[in-house]
Amino acid sequence: MAERCVLVGQSGGPTAAINASLAGVIAAGILEGARVEGMRYGIQGFLDGRSVRLDEAFVSRVDLDLLRNTPASWLGSCRFKLPALGTDDTVYQRLFERFEELGASAVLYIGGNDSMDTISKLAAYGQSTGSDIRFIGVPKTIDNDLVGTDHTPGYGSAARFVATAMNELAYDADVYNLKSVTFVEIMGRDAGWLTASSALAFVEPDLVLLPEVPLNEDALIERLSQALQKKNTVMVGVSEGVRTPDGALVCERAAAPGVGTDEFGHLAMLSGAGRYLAALTKERIGCKTRAVELSTLQRCASYVASRTDLNEAYDVGYAAVEAAFAGETAKMCAIERVSNDPYASRTKLVDVAAVANQVRNIPSEWISADGMGIGSELRAYIRPLIGELPAQLASLD
Amino acid sequence: MAERCVLVGQSGGPTAAINASLAGVIAAGILEGARVEGMRYGIQGFLDGRSVRLDEAFVSRVDLDLLRNTPASWLGSCRFKLPALGTDDTVYQRLFERFEELGASAVLYIGGNDSMDTISKLAAYGQSTGSDIRFIGVPKTIDNDLVGTDHTPGYGSAARFVATAMNELAYDADVYNLKSVTFVEIMGRDAGWLTASSALAFVEPDLVLLPEVPLNEDALIERLSQALQKKNTVMVGVSEGVRTPDGALVCERAAAPGVGTDEFGHLAMLSGAGRYLAALTKERIGCKTRAVELSTLQRCASYVASRTDLNEAYDVGYAAVEAAFAGETAKMCAIERVSNDPYASRTKLVDVAAVANQVRNIPSEWISADGMGIGSELRAYIRPLIGELPAQLASLD
Numbered sequence: 159m160a161e162r163c164v165l166v167g168q169s170g171g172p173t174a175a176i177n178a179s180l181a182g183v184i185a186a187g188i189l190e191g192a193r194v195e196g197m198r199y200g201i202q203g204f205l206d207g208r209s210v211r212l213d214e215a216f217v218s219r220v221d222l223d224l225l226r227n228t229p230a231s232w233l234g235s236c237r238f239k240l241p242a243l244g245t246d247d248t249v250y251q252r253l254f255e256r257f258e259e260l261g262a263s264a265v266l267y268i269g270g271n272d273s274m275d276t277i278s279k280l281a282a283y284g285q286s287t288g289s290d291i292r293f294i295g296v297p298k299t300i301d302n303d304l305v306g307t308d309h310t311p312g313y314g315s316a317a318r319f320v321a322t323a324m325n326e327l328a329y330d331a332d333v334y335n336l337k338s339v340t341f342v343e344i345m346g347r348d349a350g351w352l353t354a355s356s357a358l359a360f361v362e363p364d365l366v367l368l369p370e371v372p373l374n375e376d377a378l379i380e381r382l383s384q385a386l387q388k389k390n391t392v393m394v395g396v397s398e399g400v401r402t403p404d405g406a407l408v409c410e411r412a413a414a415p416g417v418g419t420d421e422f423g424h425l426a427m428l429s430g431a432g433r434y435l436a437a438l439t440k441e442r443i444g445c446k447t448r449a450v451e452l453s454t455l456q457r458c459a460s461y462v463a464s465r466t467d468l469n470e471a472y473d474v475g476y477a478a479v480e481a482a483f484a485g486e487t488a489k490m491c492a493i494e495r496v497s498n499d500p501y502a503s504r505t506k507l508v509d510v511a512a513v514a515n516q517v518r519n520i521p522s523e524w525i526s527a528d529g530m531g532i533g534s535e536l537r538a539y540i541r542p543l544i545g546e547l548p549a550q551l552a553s554l555d
Numbered sequence: 556m557a558e559r560c561v562l563v564g565q566s567g568g569p570t571a572a573i574n575a576s577l578a579g580v581i582a583a584g585i586l587e588g589a590r591v592e593g594m595r596y597g598i599q600g601f602l603d604g605r606s607v608r609l610d611e612a613f614v615s616r617v618d619l620d621l622l623r624n625t626p627a628s629w630l631g632s633c634r635f636k637l638p639a640l641g642t643d644d645t646v647y648q649r650l651f652e653r654f655e656e657l658g659a660s661a662v663l664y665i666g667g668n669d670s671m672d673t674i675s676k677l678a679a680y681g682q683s684t685g686s687d688i689r690f691i692g693v694p695k696t697i698d699n700d701l702v703g704t705d706h707t708p709g710y711g712s713a714a715r716f717v718a719t720a721m722n723e724l725a726y727d728a729d730v731y732n733l734k735s736v737t738f739v740e741i742m743g744r745d746a747g748w749l750t751a752s753s754a755l756a757f758v759e760p761d762l763v764l765l766p767e768v769p770l771n772e773d774a775l776i777e778r779l780s781q782a783l784q785k786k787n788t789v790m791v792g793v794s795e796g797v798r799t800p801d802g803a804l805v806c807e808r809a810a811a812p813g814v815g816t817d818e819f820g821h822l823a824m825l826s827g828a829g830r831y832l833a834a835l836t837k838e839r840i841g842c843k844t845r846a847v848e849l850s851t852l853q854r855c856a857s858y859v860a861s862r863t864d865l866n867e868a869y870d871v872g873y874a875a876v877e878a879a880f881a882g883e884t885a886k887m888c889a890i891e892r893v894s895n896d897p898y899a900s901r902t903k904l905v906d907v908a909a910v911a912n913q914v915r916n917i918p919s920e921w922i923s924a925d926g927m928g929i930g931s932e933l934r935a936y937i938r939p940l941i942g943e944l945p946a947q948l949a950s951l952d
Contacts, residue, residue, distance in 0.1 A: 168730075171730075172726070172727045172730050198732075198951070199731070199732040203732055210951065221948075224946055224947060224948040225948045227945060227946075227947060228726065228947040228948040229723050229726045229727065229947075230723075230726035230729065230730050231730040232948060232950070232951065233951070234729075234730055234731070234732060234951070235730040235731060236731065236732070237731075322858050323852055323856075326626050326627075326852060326855045326858070327851060327855065329569070329625065329626045329627035329855060330569045330626065330627045330851050330854065330855040332627065332631075333568075333569050333627050333628040333631055333632040334596070334631070334632060334633065334634075335595075335596040335599070335600055335631060335633070448851075450851060450852075451848070451850065452852075453847050453848065453850075454724060454845075454847060455720055455723060455724065455847075455849075455852075457727065458723045458726060458727040459723055460723060460945075461858075461859055462858055462859070548624060548857075548858065549621055550624060550625040550626075550857070551574075551618075551621040551622045551625040551629060553629070554595070554607065554630070554631070
């Protein structure tokens, strides 16, 4: 039997858990006695001839545990979409030549939507040319918007960061004896899963504004005014992708007349939904407002990573290698939730073609009736993914 | 002997460790058999009649350990400067009336520069009127800019957050195969201690720009260009307070002609030194640039707090109560570094009048010769204060 070789790449945006999946792939490859090769900078770097040996030579000098706890894409990443099948086969031909040169028997790609599209197309092209290389997708995205899996690796850690940061910011905002509204802007242009996790802070935010629900500015201001009558400090988790009822992104309304100009009538320094809503609230209610962007820390904060997330990320990488060597192809290695309390999950295979280019939004029945919060089912869904949060002392009043 | 009473307040900006000092004060008060009262919202709330009993009644329903691990000012804070002595005694008279009403035998104030000023003035006023109330200051500031103490509680935790975040952001910035410069903007308008801590990231930043050193833009661009010739990803820690040679704040240059306008000639959405320098670098070098503001998370991130910091914050609170009951007044309870390796410290008392209204900057001999980095002494000074950082895997190249 010829030597077996696993070729693995990482794609799309960084997460705190994507290297745990890579560690799972390497560990499974080594235990299967296979050679493990990594694409440097994904498909794109690989097309430029960049790959790196990941088993013996590599493993002798590194610790897979270190890799597991290292954030972002250790192999490097790219944003590269393969052309539609049948339009231009040149790229496919070059890729398959490189696969053959390396002797790849399995090709794994760790990423989100676009990466599943890549695996789907490569598998279809391989099938059409009679190649016996297997193609398996390994899910990864902080957005948690892939279909076919209960949730995605990377989400739990990002959600843990968001819930934790939301909590710290609530304590911070509450120290002075004055009325204030703080908008914390959270990643997720199309799906609100990550924004929803802000509701799991120990000091719960008053409102959660999701991209799934069109934002009514008057209703928002009304709710904020009511909240400010009862308490000093109002916290709002807001998705960067929240939209007005006419479908416009709120973050693009920064330059709207009347809002977003400073006291001199200059265009204020606004960007993002949080800053826009802070300016709107200041104008309409007159209280102190603050906008905090969680920035890229929310996708790469490994110091607050969820253990469950890292374990599952490792598991899907490991299981993807086993699936490929068991003869599977054109599949994504997904996560199935077996039990919620106590939490338990296992890996399963789903057709990657059914995953590619789909977006999974929060079901409307998991969003509160007023559209500005989340229901108990969604809370129960998120809780085990982020794990236990440290206890703190409730505020004085 | 009359019942003894400790009155404690918190002032100024939140930190991750200021409640640990409060926990130390409460614990010491209880063990001394004293009543412990807290000012709600500092001197200002106290003047409005707001105080809260913190011993028995309170302790029965809370855990001091929880308080110790809770970020920001649990009692609430204020920014309130007492008038100069001899100009208007009304406020002093009202405060001392309230002290007497409560039966306070010791008044402790946890805060930074302004709080030490408050303690100094109260002690002087008390002495002039023959009061036997003792006044002790408990230091707290993420800026680490108080004189008379080796370092300030709150600094170690904020510095740990900054070093950790800088590291995660370096991994995040390095995933794509392109040249980029990331500016991470860090708090500290006048002193660069917190910015300096970014140099302790496992993936060390290439440059650290401190408020102590005037920024030469040409020299900066030259250094960045050199660094980009050797590597893809250049990281810069930059103080929000960095200034040009003519003394202007860089963050106020956002609207300078030529820099800070977008492709349509509009005033770009800039604020802060990081955004300004990112725009400047993009214009002068043409590479991808990014500005990240660590925002208020850097002062309140208790999930990444330094254990050493929390322990020392607790200790100075505890020792302040003991000092007051031993008859000391007009003092600040400072930290003395006994040994650096292994690290050991102890509390000591210093005259609070010598601390108030002074700013301690980084000594010039601790800054690298080119003014864009820190020396080994400063590194050795910071390291034990932030504690061990988790190990991660170095990048591939």
